[in-house]
Amino acid sequence: MEIRTVGIVGAGLMGSGIAEVCARSGLRTRVAEAGEELLATGRQRVEKSLERGRLGGKLSDDDVERISGQLSFSTDLDELGDCDLVVEAIVERLPDKVELFGRLDHIVPEHGILSTNTSSLPIMEIARATHRPDRVIGTHFFNPAPVMKLLEVVRTIATSDQTLAETRALGEKLGKRVIVAQDRGGFIVNLLLIPFLNNAVRLYESGFATKDDIDEGMRLGCGHPMGPLQLLDYIGLDTALFVCDALYEEYAIRDYAAPPLLKRMVAAGYLGRKTGRGFYTYDAEQQR
Numbered sequence: 340m341e342i343r344t345v346g347i348v349g350a351g352l353m354g355s356g357i358a359e360v361c362a363r364s365g366l367r368t369r370v371a372e373a374g375e376e377l378l379a380t381g382r383q384r385v386e387k388s389l390e391r392g393r394l395g396g397k398l399s400d401d402d403v404e405r406i407s408g409q410l411s412f413s414t415d416l417d418e419l420g421d422c423d424l425v426v427e428a429i430v431e432r433l434p435d436k437v438e439l440f441g442r443l444d445h446i447v448p449e450h451g452i453l454s455t456n457t458s459s460l461p462i463m464e465i466a467r468a469t470h471r472p473d474r475v476i477g478t479h480f481f482n483p484a485p486v487m488k489l490l491e492v493v494r495t496i497a498t499s500d501q502t503l504a505e506t507r508a509l510g511e512k513l514g515k516r517v518i519v520a521q522d523r524g525g526f527i528v529n530l531l532l533i534p535f536l537n538n539a540v541r542l543y544e545s546g547f548a549t550k551d552d553i554d555e556g557m558r559l560g561c562g563h564p565m566g567p568l569q570l571l572d573y574i575g576l577d578t579a580l581f582v583c584d585a586l587y588e589e590y591a592i593r594d595y596a597a598p599p600l601l602k603r604m605v606a607a608g609y610l611g612r613k614t615g616r617g618f619y620t621y622d623a624e625q626q627r
């Protein structure tokens with residue numbers, strides 16, 4: 340089956356980026372959000388991103404018009420009734436995702452693939468809420484979705500070979516490099532990344548080195564585009580904490596346990612770039 344029409348549920352940071360990627364690739368893209376205001380914010384996020392592309396010379400006026408024409412926005416989940424694939428990008432809470440997949444199972448046509456953008460939750464638990472676990476898969480995009488080249492496709496023990504092949508083909512159509520991971524906490528990238536980020540926080544909180552030296556060490560010594568504490572601010576400290584907790588729950592290995600400083604910063608509301616303060620501070624323009 341060729342995927343021509345996709346649905347995106349959740350027009351937050353990730354959902355709006357994924358919607359843009361799909362529409363840019365010529366897919367009919369239907370976005371669903373929980374409420375009118377959130378829907379409008381998500382829509383504006385896509386429009387601003389396209390406008391940045393136009394101003395930067397990467398998109399012509401015609402491109403913007405064509406891409407915008409592929410997108411539709413609604414608060415009614417029933418609008419996804421003709422989708423070949425739906426990407427769920429709502430809040431990272433298992434009960435919410437389970438409930439949503441139960442509903443999508445009744446709305447999306449039988450041939451449709453139901454995919455989740457979860458970073459850390461067990462996908463088999465989500466698939467169980469449907470009558471089509473063989474058509475459920477993980478599509479883990481990276482932030483910002485229009486820029487980052489990687490798509491981690493995650494198959495559960497119930498995902499069919501056909502679902503995997505069709506999802507991989509879609510990823511390639513979207514211009515992504517696809518890697519395939521198993522349905523185990525952290526998949527490939529976070530499994531390797533989280534211990535690294537946690538160790539950087541532990542180095543900093545122990546007073547072993549300054550934050551600037553830790554970040555500069557990894558930037559200039561290892562060629563990373565961002566140091567680990569800068570990257571944590573970019574990801575969002577609350578999101579990072581959630582992933583640490585999920586990985587620690589899965590493996591009970593200390594490397595994944597959230598460092599106390601990370602927990603305290605989240606408790607204080609120092610969530611990184613999005614709140615203007617994390618390991619570093621950010622002005623209003625840097626917060627978007």
Ligand code: NAD
Binds near residue numbers: 349350351371429482
């Ligand atoms: P976000 O909070 O920016 O967006 C989530 C959106 O989903 C919100 O706008 C919310 O209103 C909406 N929503 C919640 N419940 C809904 C429902 N039942 N129906 C429709 N919309 C609903 O979060 P985000 O950062 O975009 O993350 C979304 C998913 O992507 C999570 O599973 C997260 O783990 C994953 N993810 C995040 C990142 C990242 O760097 N932030 C990277 C990869 C994957």
